[in-house]
Amino acid sequence: MNPRIAAVIWGLFVIGAQIALPLALRDRLPDPLATRWGLGGLASRSMSLTTYIVVTFLLWAVLWLVALAAAERATARRPSRTVWWGGLFGLGALALGVNVTTVLANLDAPDWAASRLPGWQVLAVIAAGTGVAVLAGYLRKGAPDQDPAHRTPPLLRLRPGRRTVWVGHAANRWLTLLPVAALAAALVLGLLYVTGLVPGGPATSVLPGLVLVLAAGVLTSSVSVQVGDGRVAVRFGPLGWPARRIPLSLIESAWSETRHPAEVGGWGIRGLPGSSTIMLRGGECLVIRYRSGGRLAISIDDAERGASLINALIAERVEQSTTTD
Incomplete structure (x- = not known):
């Protein structure tokens, strides 16, 4: 199947399911409904049903449109083809799983604070999304790539006894901005922590990630x-x-x-x-x-x-x- 056609069909199916499920059960859902849970499956955040449907639609629509735009080049080679198919179906399955568990957690609850989300459902959604991604990538990886057209370099003759060296460089200015942004975020977070505006828990949990982004950006820019x-x-x-x-x-x-x-x-x-x-x-x-x-x-x-x-x-x-x- 043509990648663009597959992306359109799958994307529309996910969008339809994301919207239809909460609308079909809206009479049994509280409004607002719980959309976030903490330890023990206790609800910690809510939003109106309308806002939830819009946010759910937009999150998947953006991912879907990006995949659709990248379909032609992303499927040119076997490794990228595996990643593209796996990402398209895996993220779609993950989005559907999150929507289903959210609706089930709120189903027939008297209010959003009374909803509960069992931890095993979260693990099941992650496992299902990963499994779908791996299966889709494997099934659609296609035949091994043939040797692509490449430019045969001109023949170079070296002078006997002479040392010859070549040095080439490449840089990505956008990737260079990544460690700069991570460093700035780390400094701001540290300042907010020192001044007491941000508690230690969130600061210490986010800081290691910023350090990793900083290191990765410096090394790969x-x-x-x-x-x-x-x-x-x-x-x-x-x-x-x-x-x-x-x-x-x-x-x-x-x-x-x-x-x-x-x-x-x-x-x-x-x-x-x-x-x-x-x-x-x-x-x-x-x-x-x-x-x-x-x-x-x-x-x-x-x-x-x-x-x-x-x-x-x-x-x-x-x-x-x-x-x-």
């Missing part, structure tokens, strides 16, 4: 690749750490190729060991094929020149080995 001295070194972040060093003896060949985030599942490090992509921005990528059959793609500027040097250094090693033998 930029990347550099250096070819030379018998290896390919991939360095992350402004400090060039951490770094991954790949000996040329493990590489079979290299080339440049155009890739986009939607084709590989988004920004950052995507894929699985043996077939992964370091995606900071769409466009030119340096692709390395290992002798073991695995591949590593890195979004980097001037990738064609880097691939030429890698191939030339490999050819030089082979020639030297043949001469020695």
Whole structure:
């Protein structure tokens, strides 16, 4: 089935179910109704039935429209195809599960404060959403990708006895803003905690997440690749750490190729060991094929020149080995 048609059908079904369920049972639901529960399944927050239906509709509609817009590129490759199908159906199942448990918790309750949500239902919804996502991704992953069209780098001849090095860089200014925003939020949260405006519980629970976002943003906002001295070194972040060093003896060949985030599942490090992509921005990528059959793609500027040097250094090693033998 065409991905766009599947997205339209599934999205409309979820929207219809999200709206129809509370409307069909509105005579048995309190208004306002409970929409949030704390420890022990006790209701802690409510909203009017009309507001609940609108919010439920909008939350899914936004996710659905994003998936619909990304359908063409997101299904171009097997890894992104798996993520797209899994995300589309998994999030839809999760949204339906949340709606069903919310309605059941409020059903026939005298008022919203009297509603109860058993913990096992929350776990069941999460498990069901995850299971649907895994199943949909597996069933719709499709056949293995064929080798995409790539630009064969020009042949580069090295002068004997001369050391040649290539360095390429790439950065994403939007990803750079992520750690800045996380740092600002952490400072504001700390200030509010010190002044007593925010209690310690919420502050200490949110701060670790902000620290993780800060660290991840710093490490994945930029990347550099250096070819030379018998290896390919991939360095992350402004400090060039951490770094991954790949000996040329493990590489079979290299080339440049155009890739986009939607084709590989988004920004950052995507894929699985043996077939992964370091995606900071769409466009030119340096692709390395290992002798073991695995591949590593890195979004980097001037990738064609880097691939030429890698191939030339490999050819030089082979020639030297043949001469020695």
